[in-house]
Amino acid sequence: MTAIVEVKDLRKTYAGGFEALKGVSVTIQAGEILALLGPNGAGKTTLISTLCGITQPSSGSAIVGGHDIQNDFREARRLIGLVPQEVALEPFEKVINTVRFSRGLFGKPRNDALIERILRQLTLWDKRDAQIKELSGGMKRRVLIAKALCHEPRVLFLDEPTAGVDVELRRDMWQIVEELRQDGVTIILTTHYIEEAEAIADRVAVINGGKILLVEEKAALMKQLGRKVLRIDLTTAVQAVPEALAVYDLELSADGTSLTYTYDTRAERTGITRLLQDLAGAGLSLRDIQTKESSLEEIFVDLVKEGAA
Ligand SMILES: Nc1ncnc2c1ncn2[C@@H]1O[C@H](COP(=O)(O)OP(=O)(O)OP(=O)(O)O)[C@@H](O)[C@H]1O
Numbered sequence: 001m002t003a004i005v006e007v008k009d010l011r012k013t014y015a016g017g018f019e020a021l022k023g024v025s026v027t028i029q030a031g032e033i034l035a036l037l038g039p040n041g042a043g044k045t046t047l048i049s050t051l052c053g054i055t056q057p058s059s060g061s062a063i064v065g066g067h068d069i070q071n072d073f074r075e076a077r078r079l080i081g082l083v084p085q086e087v088a089l090e091p092f093e094k095v096i097n098t099v100r101f102s103r104g105l106f107g108k109p110r111n112d113a114l115i116e117r118i119l120r121q122l123t124l125w126d127k128r129d130a131q132i133k134e135l136s137g138g139m140k141r142r143v144l145i146a147k148a149l150c151h152e153p154r155v156l157f158l159d160e161p162t163a164g165v166d167v168e169l170r171r172d173m174w175q176i177v178e179e180l181r182q183d184g185v186t187i188i189l190t191t192h193y194i195e196e197a198e199a200i201a202d203r204v205a206v207i208n209g210g211k212i213l214l215v216e217e218k219a220a221l222m223k224q225l226g227r228k229v230l231r232i233d234l235t236t237a238v239q240a241v242p243e244a245l246a247v248y249d250l251e252l253s254a255d256g257t258s259l260t261y262t263y264d265t266r267a268e269r270t271g272i273t274r275l276l277q278d279l280a281g282a283g284l285s286l287r288d289i290q291t292k293e294s295s296l297e298e299i300f301v302d303l304v305k306e307g308a309a
Helices: 044-051 073-078 095-105 112-121 137-149 167-182 194-200 218-225 243-248 272-281 296-308
Strands: 003-013 019-029 033-037 059-064 080-083 155-159 186-191 203-208 211-217 227-234 258-264 286-293
Touching (some): 003 044, 003 186, 019 044, 033 044, 033 194, 044 186, 073 080, 080 137, 095 112, 095 137, 112 137, 137 167, 167 194, 194 218, 203 218, 211 218, 227 272, 243 272, 258 272
Parallel strands (some): 033 186, 033 203, 080 155, 155 186
Antiparallel strands (some): 003 059, 203 211, 227 258, 227 286
């Protein structure tokens, strides 16, 4: 595998003094789809904007396709396509001209065959002569993608590609992303939606408070997200977890009145039925039981706590 984006200790402090990126380091491999997952204000857009040269970093470095984003800005930028979060298009311009013009901005020669291919791929070909203002919101988003692709970038950044779009368009977007990957484009997308990361990413980076908290293969992260916790309150406090229950890896509360069992909701067997039988077998009587899903938010909280420790 070859690294196509290498970010090292990137920091960004905005003019008002707010530090939006606090030393971000991440390496992105050519051809992969990386989802940047994080809550509002995590720093996702700041990171993307910095890599695309829209925002200047305060310190640190980033290299795209071998080119430093600051010292070698033009070369780095030529390799990058950006689909921004907000739709900013000229309302009276025709679809095809909007896309052609974008290619021209990168100093690339006119290539109508390529533009046709992109517009067809994004099911915009029939709308090529329509004015932007005549398009639906979903079509405008497709035009943004077409614009980002028309100079043949090797790395495509998509900032919240499916925020506020309907389920059907979301699935279309996922399909488009997959096709682009098959064409060899490296894709970095930001999202709030765990199911989006699950559907299309190879790896997931969790970002919060301007820091990357983890970068993990999707499968490993999803396993963590599928965790659920069963809390068992006992009628009588115990000193220790009975030996017979050792296999369950239970956690005993400090006051000895409750046990916590963590299990994977996606596993074929959660072990709950057997655990409840074995609790009775060990002579423990239960006052109450409750289950709790480990949500993304909780995982963030855990990660932040670990990060601060
Ligand atoms: N130009 C700016 N000046 C000052 N602060 C800014 C500026 N742009 C962003 N911020 C702040 O930096 C932090 C990170 O913002 P950013 O837009 O990168 O987050 P995000 O993860 O993309 O969030 P969202 O999911 O809401 O888009 C926020 O607290 C935001 O208020």
